[in-house]
Amino acid sequence: MVILGMMSYPPEGAKEAGKRFLANPPLPDYITMKGPFIYASKSKGIQTLVVYECDRSKLADAMELVSNRYVIYMGVPGLTYTVQVWMEIGEALKMIGM
Numbered sequence: 001m002v003i004l005g006m007m008s009y010p011p012e013g014a015k016e017a018g019k020r021f022l023a024n025p026p027l028p029d030y031i032t033m034k035g036p037f038i039y040a041s042k043s044k045g046i047q048t049l050v051v052y053e054c055d056r057s058k059l060a061d062a063m064e065l066v067s068n069r070y071v072i073y074m075g076v077p078g079l080t081y082t083v084q085v086w087m088e089i090g091e092a093l094k095m096i097g098m
Contacts, residue, residue, distance in 0.1 A: 001059055002086050003052040003066050005036075009079035010045040017046075017079060020072045030058045031065065045078070059085065 009017055027033055035050040054062040063085060070081045087095075 001054065001056050001088065001091065003054070003063060004084045004086055005048075005050040005052065005066060005070060005081065006084075007048045007070070007073065007079060007081040008045055009076055011040070013076045013078055014046055016076045017048075017073060020076065024069050024072060027052075028065070030054055031062050056091075 007017070021036070032053040033050060034053070036048045037050070039047040039049075041047065052062060052066050063083070067083050070083055073079050073081060
């Protein structure tokens with residue numbers, strides 16, 4: 001299972017978002033973070049993507065922790081974010097009996 005964290009904000013929010021990113025505490029050992037990956041677009045502003053990996057047994061704890069990491073960004077003008085759990089194909093196939 002992975003948790004995807006995605007954010008979008010206008011260029012003028014980049015410095016404040018960067019400061020808040022650096023203020024986040026380190027992740028516990030049961031979560032591996034890949035990213036953030038950054039994409040800048042003239043029409044959509046700055047987009048970020050972070051992939052958090054964890055064992056299924058720690059999913060509830062990881063989801064709470066990751067969601068709380070994004071609360072720190074509240075107040076950055078124009079910033080929006082989503083946090084989503086994504087399954088690996090094997091897990092998804094099990095759900096449909098395959």
